[in-house]
Amino acid sequence: MNIAVVGGGKRCKDFMDVIQRHTFLEVHPKIVAVADIRPDAPGLVAAMEKGLFITSSYDDFFDRDDIDLIVELTGSMDIYNDILAKKKKNVRAIADRTAQLFWEISRVSTMQKKTNQELQEARALYNMALNDLIQEEVLVIDHRFRIIDTNDAFLEKFGLTRDQVIGQFCHKITHHLENPCSGENHPCPLIQTLETEEPSQTTHIHLDKDNRKIYYSISTYPLIEEGDVIGAVEISRDITKDINVQKMMMQQEKLASVGRLSAGVAHEINNPLTTILTTAMLIQEDLDPEDPTYKELSIIASEALRCRKIVTNLLNFARQAQPDKKIHNINDIIGSCISLTQKQAAFKDISVTHDLADNLPPALVDKGQIEQAMINLIINAVEATPAGGKIHITTRPADWKEFIEVSVADTGEGIDESRLNQIFDPFYTTKENGTGLGLAITHGVIEQHGGVITVQSEPGKGTNFVITIPTEKKAGHEQ
Ligand SMILES: Nc1ncnc2c1ncn2[C@@H]1O[C@H](COP(=O)(O)OP(=O)(O)OP(=O)(O)O)[C@@H](O)[C@H]1O
Ligand SMILES: [Mg+2]
Incomplete structure (x- = not known):
């Protein structure tokens, strides 16, 4: 099975390493081509060193007939849709989002009417995805909430062995609950997926030992066999970092708009301030410094100067x-x-x-x-x-x-x-x-x-x- 990868970033490189490390019995997945617009993308560089086909445009993939599977790793849905539209019928394509990737792989592996070769391939891909490709924690759950499969990331996170997990209720293992999770902080996306037969997603907020908020994105995907939902794949990802980046971006956005506003306002205020200041000083010239009005004019001038300082700061900020x-x-x-x-x-x-x-x-x-x-x-x-x-x-x-x-x-x-x-x-x-x-x-x-x-x-x-x-x-x- 020959794989072409779109997006030559770090994940592409990891993907190549994973495939190289993995021992496959029947099928031989092999990365044969990588596309990226950045010539220094690490996956692209690694591919070049290995003598694989590299290109700046994935359009080049569609002319080749040595590609069985295109894996989209840039995360852009537009690119993925473009690939789906352009690829030949016999070429499969899977999208970046690891969750989705895994879902599609597991769906492929439960598809009916497969040849022996296809089954082997699907099984190998499934195992590889579950344990090597996906760093997120994965649970495969039946329709009665019993765990039927899991991966190393999950076992490591909970400090449990495979035997301690398989066959147990998911809510028991992950939340020590007798019944499926519920409530505002712990809605259960699995229930929804089983009911609607559609993928579902939610965010759980947990506190770590230092009382810091940890955000988990939990996605569930239905497993359908012969038209019935037989269970779901649940993938949990710690998205605390992403949320913090998002907060930072919102902050930058806010700063940019305040900056624009300040620039306008500061400019408008500067001119009248200068008039106030010079007028006060001009009137002072005609007065005796002992005159009480002279002192009051000094106050007007010094307050106007103070405003100017604030305006200068604002302009610095905006400029x-x-x-x-x-x-x-x-x-x-x-x-x-x-x-x-x-x-x-x-x-x-x-x-x-x-x-x-x-x-x-x-x-x-x-x-x-x-x-x-x-x-x-x-x-x-x-x-x-x-x-x-x-x-x-x-x-x-x-x-x-x-x-x-x-x-x-x-x-x-x-x-x-x-x-x-x-x-x-x-x-x-x-x-x-x-x-x-x-x-x-x-x-x-x-x-x-x-x-x-x-x-x-x-x-x-x-x-x-x-x-x-x-x-x-x-x-x-x-x-
Ligand atoms: N090193 C610090 N230690 C503790 N608090 C800080 C420190 N640096 C900033 N802060 C907090 O952040 C606030 C904002 O700082 P910033 O420099 O933007 O404004 P400011 O210092 O209050 O005003 P200005 O810079 O105009 O004098 C401060 O008022 C203070 O509460
Ligand atoms: Mg300061």
Whole structure:
């Protein structure tokens, strides 16, 4: 059985490794072709090294007659539908989403009227998918909720052996319940699938040992034999990371729209403010400084100046669109930020130490913007740290290849978890004189540089902001 893969990413490479590792008795699945538009996609590179057919367009697959199965691994339903429309009749196609992939494989394996060869193939694919290809936890359940098959990922997660699981009720094993799961936090998608004969999906929220929310996506797919539902395949996936990424994306979206709004408003306000300021000063010129009106005019002028400062900050925040990037050593930039903020720190008797890596690769950055981002972090740290506290700044090549990591850690008051996702919001501040724009600006700057900023904090102990930005080599490639 010859397989062509669309999407040469890491999953393609894993897929190739899995097939290579697996011993097949009767059938010999073999990857013969890989398509990806990125020439450096790891699966594509591996395929090239093996001398397989590689292409930037999967359209090339349809002309070949050595392909039995096309596996779509990009996750795009559009691509999958396009493949279904273009492929020859005798070529099978399966889609990326592992859940769906598995469902289709198990459906193939229960299909009727198969030749011996087809049955062997289906069984081999089924076993491979169940135990090697799918990292998610899988249960195959009959219509009375008894487990008829499972995979290593599931057994590992629950610390059970196959014998302890097969034949048991799923709710008993997964939730220690005597009856199928129910309730708002634990609706049972299986019941729905058995009733409707359609795939179903739900999300369960569990708490881990540190009381952090873990989100599980649970999908169920009906197993149909001779027109009757004989059970279902249930696939659970920990989607906590995806949910956090989604939250981050919503945050970015929010920042972008506030940025646009601020730019408009700030611009409109700047002109009248300048008129107020200059008019107040002009009237003052005709007055004696001892005149009470003179003092009142001074108040008008200083308040107008204060508004101008807020407006300037807003414009800074909104104007992050066009960084002027040049090659710099981040260590130099950090060095100047430390000296610029030294006074504030010394004033509060806070020691600022640093540990800057000698082997730091250069970065392609807008010096002024990175300085502004760093100073915001350092000033925040100073403001959050009591006298005698410490701030420690480090740089190092990141664990991700071709990225640089900068961290600003303080021994200050910390931020409790409920506030962590608010601190990057524009105008969120807990300070009397704060504008709440510091972190929003920092976040925007780092994003403009293709980087990310993360924060870890323990209330009462301190906070650590970590910035990860690409090196010049990486940023240069992507421009
Ligand atoms: N290192 C830190 N330790 C504790 N809390 C922090 C730290 N950094 C930021 N915060 C919290 O995040 C909030 C938002 O920070 P941000 O820099 O955006 O605004 P601000 O510092 O309040 O105002 P501005 O930057 O205009 O002076 C702060 O008010 C504070 O509550
Ligand atoms: Mg600040």
